[in-house]
Amino acid sequence: MAPPAAIEVEAVTDTTGVTVPNPLSAPIHSNEILGRRKKADKKQWGIAAPSDSKNFRLNNYEGKPKARRWDHYLSNEAKMRKGNSLKGAAKFLSKPGIISLGGGLPSSEYFPFEEVSMKVPSVGHFSEADTKDSGVTITAGKHDLVNDKSIFDISVAFNYGQGAGAAQLLRWITEHTELIHSPPYEDWRCTMTIGSTSGLDMALRMLTRPGDMMLSEAYTFSAAVETALPLGVRMAGVPVDAEGLIPSDMDSMLTNWDVNEKGGRKPHILYTVPTGQNPTGATQSASRRHALYAVCQKHDIVIIEDEPYYFLQMQPYTGPNSPDVPPPSSHQEFISNLVPSFLSMDTDGRVMRLDSFSKVISPGSRIGWITGSQQIIEIYQRHADCSTQSPSGMAQLLLFKLLDEHWGHAGYIDWLIHIRMEYTKRRDTILAACEKYLPKDIVSWNPPMAGMFHWMQIDFTQHPDYPAKSIETIEEEIFMQNIEQGALLMRGSWFYANAEDRHDTLFFRxxxxxxxxEKIEEGIRRFGESIRKEFGLENGTNGIVIGKRKDRD
Structure with missing residues (x-):
């Protein structure tokens, strides 16, 4: 590490630099990242150029602990993967004067794209109407790199790439990860994915074997269950409360694990969506996350932290008809008010964090990224090189032009603050509709702090035909009644981590x-009408429940 009096030369652009006093130990701010970039060699940006996210980190991590190694959990598939030898040869393409007759890279001469343009919001003017009227058109040309117009162009992005993704966007992703999470160990790395579901699939192939069980919330993302089951991996649901996973219950489950009773060895992976969890909407507090991390340390658990909703954390809910809470006054306030991630407290390298642009930019980009220890990331990249090959170059180019060249890190934080406030309005709309239209002696809920989902519990014991009708039958009848009323809500049973477990609660998402x-409000009104019909309640004026019930049969 350089002494305090040392100076370093850092890049302002990709070809020039300025002298900045000891930047490597200073806090990172969103509007300073460009000036703190290390000067890059132009060959880093070439076709299928290999890259290591370590080269894009802004701070010096010497002296921080190294991640634990996870050899004892690696699958045979992970141990056998050697990567793609042809992609390995791509590192020689940057050698000056080399004539390549080796790789099967098609010439960009035959790409039928000369340039690609898109109209995007200018910073601070993010609404759809503002973008239509005053948005900025940004353009990527075929040969911008060789013409020194940009470090990323069509000739590079639309050709084959590495499993880690293009260095140009990987640099931005690495900087963003460091800005928000600042992982507290030395050998952390980032690599791109084609979305978090694919990331989970590869993680399970790397770290599990058929017959394993994996911990998750008792109600969890249904696609995670459906990804795991064909690999022979079953979910073990941990009880949850308003803050998500309950640490004491998880500790007790692991401490008392009975292989014969459970039908699988003691789990060594926790899959969790800590923020705005799908489907419950629960958000784990900082203290809850620290307690869960301690349980994972005690039982040597790898944490798969799936966080597509992390930046959909909303303003505090202050109740119906309360004044709006103003937006964060600065980038630093926005970042400091985010619930700390597992990655930010991970001193062991036991967290494999899945991030995605799906909920904050668009699902169709099919680009996300993983942050984890160097060992895990290198294995993941070898897997990607022989399966998904690389994230879409077209999508990478569009995101690079938007996030790096147009908005920059500061503009992206402004965008995240914008969607934070927009989702807060939507959350408040659905909560106001629930207060207005739902019979609160039958339906209860906790206001979500983040995410996209509102989780409502139904007191099925008040149904006039209970217990003659089972929970499952009552859920089915409510669902179909809701369809008849013209609204679609998801049944809670579709989100069971393990359908074989006993469930004595009834939820809708x-x-x-x-x-x-207006449609959110009308949808909830129709849901309330479905509940009233099924439970034999009558309407008062304006659809408010009086509470009369029909007699039992």
Missing amino acids: ATYAAAPA
Whole structure:
């Protein structure tokens, strides 16, 4: 590490630099990242150029602990993967004067794209209407790199690439990860994915074997269950409360694990969505995350931290008809008010964090990234090189032009603050509708702090036909009644981590992400009407429940 009096030369652009006093130990701010970049060799940006996210980190991590190694959990598949030898040869393409007759890289001469343009919001003017009227058109040309117009162009992005993704976007992703999470160990790395579901699939192939069980919330993302089951991996649901996973219950489950009773060895992976969890909407507090991390240390658990909703953390809910809470006054306030991630407290390298642009930019980009220890990331990249090959170059180019060249890190934080406030309005809309239209002696809920989902519990014991009708039958009848009323909400049973476990609760999940405010309100009104019909309640004026019930049969 350089002494305090040392100076370093850092890049302002990719070809020039300025002298900055000891930047490597200073806090990172969103508007300073460009000036703190290390000067890059132009060959770093070439076709299929290998890259290591270590080269894009802004701070010096000497003296910090190294990640633990996870050889004892690696699958045979992970141990056997040697990577793609042809992609390994790509490192020689940057040798000056080399004539390549080796790789099967098609010439960009035959790419039928001369340039690609898109109209995007200018910083601070993010609404759809503002973008239509005053948005900025940004353009990527075929040969911008060789013409020194940009470090990323069509000739590079639209050709084959590495499993880690293009260095140009990987640099931005690494900087963003460091800005938000600042992982506290030395050998952390980032690599791109084609989305978090694919990332989970590869993680399970790397770290599990058929017959294993994996911990998760008792109600969890259904696609995670459906990804795991064909690999022979079953979920072991941990009880949850309003803050998500309950650490004492997880500790007790692991301490008392009975292989014969459970039908699988003691789990060594926790899959969790800590923020705005799908489907419950629960957000783990900082203290809850620290307690869960301690349990994982005690039982040597690898944490797969799936965080597509991390930046959909909303303003505090202050109740119906309360004044709006103003937005964060600065980037630093926004970042410091985010619930700390597992990655930010991970001194062991036991966290494999899945990030995605799906919920904050667009799902169709099919680009996300993983942050983890060097060992895990290198194995993941070898897997990607022989399966997904690389994230879409077209999508990478569009995101690079938007995030790096147009918005920059500061503009992206402004965008995240914008969508934070927009989702807060949507959340408040659905909560106001629930207060207005739902019979609160039958339906209860906790206001979500983050994410896209509102989780409502139904007191099925008040159903006039209970217990003659089972929970499952009552859920089915409510669901179909809701369809008849013209609204679609998801049944809680579709999100069981393990359908074989006993469930004595009944939930429905609504989302406030997709529909405009008036349709959110109308959808909840129809849901309330379904509940009243099924439970034999009568309406008062304006659809408010009086509470009369029909007699039992």
